[in-house]
Amino acid sequence: MRMGRCGWGIFWTVAAGCYAAATVAAAWHAPADAAQGPIQKIFYLHFPVAISALLACAAVFAAAVGYLIARDAWWDDLLAAAAKVAVLLCSVVLLTGMIWARSAWNTWWTWSPRLTFSLVLWLLYVVLLVVRASIDSAQRRRLVSAVYGVAAFIDVPLVYVSSRLLPDIHPASISLGAPAMKLALGAFFAAMLLLTGGLIILGRKVEYLRRTAGSAGTGDAQALNPELARRTS
């Protein structure tokens, strides 16, 4: 499906409306948690962003496998877009978690298994972007990124199971009593899935446009012929 500027405008309006509605539901509709008070409301945002970050990492993995099988630049564009979104979402997860920890644990950071594996995950995808930027040859960059993208995914299940299998101060799960709490969490899940999907799809398009516009001499031809651009390394 192709979306023009107008289509993307409508999409971002819907996503922003969903995000705003979720924020209102979390801030005013959901009651304050009896044990934690207002800082528990960070969880409505933190948890969906964390799941979205893992999905973005899974998208990098899928794109890496797709490139290794098809050797098509389309997959590399997807890998680059998903890796940037993974870094962004991991950054938001770490920052919101640190703010919550400062209030709940009276410290910004502690080396618990979940937090450590999350920081490693962020570092892995930052390094992926740095490595991509440092390789000039397009063919080599795509191959190295794909192999690295597959290897980096190993940390994703570790993040997920760490607080369940190892002694960890990070909560493994949180129970939500009131229906308004579940509504706020569900609204943020919807908003974050829309936002994550939109950022990856639009990001892939921008990566493709940047690649084809940046090819000296053949740029215009590639921009006019997407199939040519996909096949040209």
Added chain:
Amino acid sequence: MSGTGYAILAYAVATVLLWGYALRLWREHGRFARRR
């Protein structure tokens, strides 16, 4: 800072980062689309 203050800070940081990146991407997409 109170618990409400930390909650507002967390939402502000997340909103600026997430939507700042979305806006930047959308503008970049528009710039490439106009060039074509």
